[in-house]
Amino acid sequence: MSHILLYFDPGTGALIVQFLVAIGASIALFYKRISMKLKSIFGKKQEEDLLGDIDIEEKSDADKE
């Protein structure tokens, strides 16, 4: 259905590879979690976060979901 709207080539390989990329992502996220833990244990000072987090903080009226 949505194929008509696809006006550029997403690259078949780039779709298939996402399966493997997700595995790499899991490894990276795992290490990130550990390093964050270690940082908080050793009380390393966090820099000011100017670029924000990936997750959207939904306003209270959006709780209905």
Place this chain on the structure above:
Amino acid sequence: MQTKNRHSSSFRDPSGYVFTNQGQVFRQVNPIYFEQYNSLKGSGFYEKLFKAGLLIPHEETESTQTGVTLKPENISFFSYPYEWSFNQYKHAALHTLKLQKYCLQNGYSLKDATAFNITYQKGKPIFVDTLSFDFYNEGEPWRAYKQFLMHFFAPLLLAKYYGNDMLKIMLQYIDGVPLGKVAKMLPFKCRFSPVLYTNIYLTAKYDSKYSSDKESGKEKKVNIPKESQIKILDSLYNYIKDLELNEKTEWKDYYSVTNYDADSFAYKKDLIRKWYQGINADKLIDFGGNDGTFSRVLKDLSNEILVTDIDPNAVDQNYVEVLKQKETNILPLVSDLVNPVPGIGLNNTERDSLLDRIKNANYDVAMALALIHHISLTGNVPFDMSAKLFASLTPYLIIEFPDREDSWVDFLLKSKREFKNHFDGYNLTNFEKEYSVYFDVLEKQKIPNTHRTMFLLKRKQV
């Protein structure tokens, strides 16, 4: 439909197009996109995106069977990826990932992720392509994944390893940097990062392996659970957010080594404020504005300030300041006034030249402080040519002229070595004479204890 004044950049996506009517930008939605459009509107997702500051807000002005017309919020100045500093580029990339994750959580997916869909408005990146959203079908991989890598990830990685200039690479590769090329260019050690190995090397390999597999229906089906796709987005987000660039440029700490003592500095600031208010300006372009120190003197008096500088680190420092202070009326931009960004793409109008965008944005006044000696002595641009350039851009000009005794000018002249006397024409008298061809001198003021003179000029009616 054909009679509408279609925007020169809007032809790639059949879902609709952008057109202008009496200076106002509109977006036309074609019937082919009605199903998606009605869902996005009906489910309240558009509204959520506006609230979250992810998508440029719009209102529907007309709806017929042949098309829906949307009026998006006006974007005062449209900046392009190759004009952003490192943190601006990063922020735009992160914005796209954030948007895609939010889409997935709400049953949609971005069908494209070009860097030209992001621009800066009110001190933040904003996504502008209202018709880039499609339904998400469970298990479907992200179709815009490769485009995201080519438009955002590749230039950022190249910049990390080879410097700021790499962020201009989209001027050459308007459709993004080919991944095979990026894989070849990156240092060998990058292979050992799980994020880079998978997103760049493996993706480049798979992309070329399946490059002939185009026929619809015959393509290999692959099932990627939503959680896996979110993991990809999360890990790219973390990785990009932590990216740092290690390149020093000559202008860092510029103001600590300038020709000013504190009194002269304050004098100059007061003068600028007085003149700015005198001509009732509220839209400023600051050429060679460095980190925005002098633009900020006019911050509370201005609706909009565009600060350009050739030094990407100064621009980046400026952007960090914008974020820290949550400033909504300052836009820093990397630009070289003697080699401004040209128009590129179809007919050279798909992405407009910098000078055209400046002219169309109707700034009240331009500021060129401590710039003319660089244009004239480093760029070798004669006074009459720089005067003509400035006169083509804004009706007023606040310009500072450092005379030959100024230490910076002296340094630049000395660097001309045996050609030094070719630049004898660089002096206050000649400057005023040549600029008076294009401008009337409204004010002229020497800054005490310096060899610098400030001018407020008004463009002559031609």
